[in-house]
Amino acid sequence: MAAPTVKVALGWSGLGLGVRRAALRLPGLVQVRWSRYGPEYQDPQTDKEYYRKPLAQLTEEETYERELRKTQVIKAAPATKTCSVFEDPVISKFTNMMMKGGNKILARSLMTQTLEAVKRKQFEKYHAASAEEQATIERNPYTIFHQALKNCEPVIGLVPILKGGHFYQVPVPLADRRRRFLAMKWMITECREKKPRRMLMPEKLSQELLEAFYNRGPVIKRKHDMHKMAEANRALAHYRWW
């Protein structure tokens, strides 16, 4: 797991218990989103294969690592992190983003219904297609989901920078996690806002995912719009100082 971003706010710089001392420490800023776990807490290892390896086969580093973990404090694994073969971190993250008011059951059921809808639509296409096209049609909902989100990720983003009393939209390279976040956020907002009244979320989401998979549709358009804006504002790129 990458080092989490330090969420900071301007104000009183009192440091409470368990504040993570991360690399980025801007003076005069204090963290607002922080974890109760201190920096000494290690992430839990949920991979079954790690524990199934017989002790005789471990290399020196691995034995050292194991001994070290015995002395370290480990965080509790969240309920959604399983050692299931079918678990997908991207899908879990998307489900969390779709969740409203902590209703994980509803979000998860919507997600599973979406995957099922995607699968059924692809099967329909498969049966209607000729033999040569059948080889090209992808029927795995997980791969379609990943590819669709990858297609929606912007390469470059815009950041408002204050200069001379005005905010300018400056083109900026985005970190991987920001791109993934934006792709998912755009997908969810698109489905929530542009959905016809009586259409259910799984149907709309499956439609949008399939369109994004084939590189068409409103979310891809939004990505292209973002790219065009960045291209238009490329003169302002000098305002970026990092």
Add this chain to the structure above:
Amino acid sequence: MLKGMTRLVSRVHKLDPGRFLHSGTQAPQCLVAHLDNQVPTESPRAISRTLENDPAKHGEQHVGQHYNISIQELKTVFPHGLPPRFVMQVKTFNEACLMVRKPALELLHYLKNTNFAHPAVRYVLYGEKGTGKTLSLCHIIHFCAKQDWLILHIPDAHLWVKNCRDLLQSTYNKQRFDQPLEASVWLKNFKTANERFLSQIKVQDKYVWNKRESTEKGSPLAEVVEQGIMRVRNATDAVGIVLKELKRQSSLGIFRLLVAVDGVNALWGRTTLKREDKSLIAPEELALIYNLRKMVKNDWQGGAIVLTVSQTGSLFKPRKAYLPQELLGKEGFDTLDPFIPILVSNYNPKEFEACIQYYLENSWLQHEKEEGKKELLFLSNRNPGLLERLCAYL
């Protein structure tokens, strides 16, 4: 000659002889797949399909295997009555495959040995949610349709006791209520399923519908059904007449009658329907239910009655209830007594393997992993309904 050759081939390959007799559109890939898989080792991959598509010939050796029903047959035999998720599966896979299971085989054995001179025997399929009661009933109905029985199939009796928009006071009996929509829909599906019998069976009474229309004695049953479909007001009475005539004439031996009701516990439960003055209606005040109750009594010969009790869709019954006594209540149980109960349980390991194999063959289950299979086993507890829902999104 073909049989001899196939027996020789099968002896060489040590396979089931029945396998080669049918050649459907599925056969070439199936055969090739199975020959390739089975010649080296028999056990690792479970056999999920059989080429034996006639339910009459299903036996112990076919347990766990899926047999194919052609789409045309599906449209005629099952215009209604298949579970909605199964209908979706048929549409997705472009084929209808039903698994042969022990409870259905047991029932088939009893039906093959029925004595039509004796009163109709009642069989009740019961089991927990998602174990396959409705699909077993559909297997039986397919068998009876192939054997040329007259199928009286009520797909879900629970639909008749709840959510009825238009309740009319019955024209025949002022105390009872009519349900025109449900009755007309059922009549349409009944007509599709039993076209050939409707012209052969003759009505034995004169029925007057209103001042201008009446059905004479000796006219075919098709006329009654047409009248019910055309005049939706008289649909419930048409259903009542159909049931009465079939019951009377099944003993004569012209045809064999199968009465198949899914969710028969609705007949003796409570309804959620109210009169205009907001007082609750008892099930016997609904004309459809009243007539159906008469049908389910075993005072007629020349057929069989196969029933299912289910909690899904039932009203005011606890979720965990699945035994006939709990679901039917005292009144229902006493009316149905004596009946033959048949328990439909979760898949056994072989059936589970076969189901997973079937999904893998159709590429429905996209992740083929040994660990995944164990997980599915754990999560679904070999419950067919749960397994189907789990595999849908994987």
